[in-house]
Amino acid sequence: MSSTASVQRRFQRFTPRQRFVRWVVLMLSVAAITVSIRHVEVIPEFLYDAPEQLVDLLNRLWPPDLEYYPIAVHEALLETLHIATLGTVLALFLAVPVGLLAARNVTRSTTLNWLAKLILVSSRSVNSLVWALLFVAVFGPGAMAGTLAIAFRSIGFVGKLFAEAVEETQVGPIEALRATGAPRFSVLVKGYWPQVKPAFWSIALFRWDINVRESAVLGLVGAGGIGVALDASLNLFYWDRVATVLLSIFAVVILAELAVTQIRQRII
Amino acid sequence: MTLPEADPQAARGDPPRPLAIRGLCKSYTRGKPVLTEIDLDIESRGFTVIIGPSGTGKSTLIRCINRLVEPTSGQVLFEGRDVVRMGRTELRHTRRRIGMVFQEYNLVERLSVIENLLCGRLGYVSPWRAWLRRFPQSDVEHAFTLLEAVGLGDLAYQRADSLSGGQRQRVGIARAVMQSPRLLLADEPTSSLDPKTSVEIMELMVNMAGELEIPVIVNIHDVALGRRFADRVIGMSEGRIVYDGPPGDLTDAHLNSIYGGGGWL
Structure with missing residues (x-):
């Protein structure tokens, strides 16, 4: 009797089924992000010199030609x-x-x-x-x-x-x-x-x-x-x-x- | 005449009775009638009060008269013409002659008091003129006179939403009177008001109806208030008329048959 009571009282936010679904959604999200990044083809060299390019651009923009x-x-x-x-x-x-x-x-x-x-x-x-x-x-x-x-x-x-x-x-x-x-x-x-x-x-x-x-x-x-x-x-x-x-x-x-x-x- | 019963007065050449209801039924969902076979005649004068428990179809009955609610079957003869069978234009022209006062006043809140009164003339004025606010001078003068008469002469340009409940209902009555109605309907006109204001509102309706020489039908859940002003009381229960007579003859036994039970009396 006491053991069933304790089982009933155990708190779980999600049912096992819900937990499984949540895990699947998480995995799918990770997969989707990975695929997107590969598709966009981020070129690391361009990413690294972005700050330099930004400063260069600002130099060209400033002073504005009023x-x-x-x-x-x-x-x-x-x-x-x-x-x-x-x-x-x-x-x-x-x-x-x-x-x-x-x-x-x-x-x-x-x-x-x-x-x-x-x-x-x-x-x-x-x-x-x-x-x-x-x-x-x-x-x-x-x-x-x-x-x-x-x-x-x-x-x-x-x-x-x-x-x-x-x-x-x-x-x-x-x-x-x-x-x-x-x-x-x-x-x-x-x-x-x-x-x-x-x-x-x-x-x-x-x-x-x-x-x-x-x-x-x-x-x-x-x-x-x-x-x-x-x-x-x-x-x-x-x-x-x-x-x-x-x-x-x-x-x-x-x-x-x-x-x-x-x-x-x-x-x- | 194949329907001599429908309106014997008309057959005799007298002006037709303002309102005659014949076999009126209404059900919102099939098989659950709210009104069952209502027959009711309203003479050319008099204050008729409909009492009965909530949900018994009082409001539906009132709204079937000007077809704010579509009747399921039966006849509503307004001055001898069947409202139920009217086309759109004729219905509109008939509605102009039936004033209506509402429980929640139903004023256009963001318009001024005077413009709310002029809204009573919308059935007569072309939409174009209404849009440009070019109401006929006679209507404007009538509106101001009427506003004085209901005791709100100095509030003409106030917005309706700045008024108290009693003031709003006065505007509601004045708007209905603006229509030059031949019949005045009131659906729980005092339910949102305090007892003193309720009496004033009822008095105002009695006076207005007296001046216009028209009949009034009011449904009300306050039996004492209804009795005090009524010339005739209609008691309704479960969609049927169970009492029809002068307020003096209304006994506790009648009230029990209308409202059921006895402990509340």
């Missing part, structure tokens, strides 16, 4: 901001209808919900740079392709978060407005919109913030903005100009961040 800023950076920087802003605005217009279709409490058709979700997922699964490549192929290089790339990448992000905000609204007021005989669009405007408005503007600002950063690299594939200046300087090994471009991007991102924080505090 003369270059008015020549090519300023215009490109403004173009980047325009791409980010226009792209975000376009995305907002496109994302709201798709988001409403995806929200199950507004659109009571599973087929439409799935269709909308498919659109949102496709938009997100393609990177901005890839979208940019596609639009450069269609519209040729320039800011137009960049703006569309930003917009199409943002639809998925904005639409998904907007749909979630819509689904989290309280049903009570919606029911009350339906009971007054309000048409659907009035219920959207007076019942849903006041409830999702803070979330919507918060999402829009957040996305704009991200888009400022993303549009800075679109020029690498020819989609306009400051990335073009960066690409040109990199290709010609003007490292001091590269430094100017990088500093400008850094400054703009910081400013965008500050602006967004300020505005968000005001509206919420």
Whole structure:
């Protein structure tokens, strides 16, 4: 009797089966990491002289060629901001209808919900740079392709978060407005919109913030903005100009961040 | 007429009865009816109070009248027309004539008090005008007058979420009255309020209904409060009407048959 009691009282966090599974998962992880390292082919010589190369690069970057800023950076920087802003605005217009279709409490058709979700997922699964490549192929290089790339990448992000905000609204007021005989669009405007408005503007600002950063690299594939200046300087090994471009991007991102924080505090 | 019973008044050419419910059934899951064969006539005036234990279908009954809940079968004749069979547009036009007051007030919290009142006109105003907040001047004036009448004249531009429970319910009633309703429904309008405010809210509904000369149907779980204001009491138990008569005739025996047991009285 006493021996069975002590057996029952022995504490084990995991059952033998669980322990076996955990061991297998550990072994598989080790194997996966080993295979990855071999595949990447880390060349030890390159790894060893990395600090030296870093110092060398910094020497080439410093001092930045500030003369270059008015020549090519300023215009490109403004173009980047325009791409980010226009792209975000376009995305907002496109994302709201798709988001409403995806929200199950507004659109009571599973087929439409799935269709909308498919659109949102496709938009997100393609990177901005890839979208940019596609639009450069269609519209040729320039800011137009960049703006569309930003917009199409943002639809998925904005639409998904907007749909979630819509689904989290309280049903009570919606029911009350339906009971007054309000048409659907009035219920959207007076019942849903006041409830999702803070979330919507918060999402829009957040996305704009991200888009400022993303549009800075679109020029690498020819989609306009400051990335073009960066690409040109990199290709010609003007490292001091590269430094100017990088500093400008850094400054703009910081400013965008500050602006967004300020505005968000005001509206919420 | 093949259905002389459906509404004898209409057959005689009188204005149709505001509300006649015939054989109304509702089950949310098949085989488990919440409402069974409800028959109910509401005359053109009067304060009808529905009492009964929780989960007995009081709220479902009220919501079947304006089809916030879809009835499973039966007829709901509002001014002689069957609400259950209406298409979307006709249902919308009918809902405009049925005001509704809710337990949780159901105001749009982030809108101002006055705009919540104007929401009562959404059934009449085009969505476009509603969006741009261009309500007809007559509606705006009516809203301000009504806000005075419910005693909240100085709170017009306050946000609804800054109001107390009693104030919110006043706004809820005013919103329903804005509809120029021919029938007022109230689903547990006092359950979230303290006893004194509850009485004030009931008085307000009685007064408003008196001015509009319309009938009121209120479901309530506070029997004493219901009795105090009722012209007619409907007792429900397990999805059926088990008492229908004036509040004075409601005896303890009736209450026992409605709520079951006897120890609580």
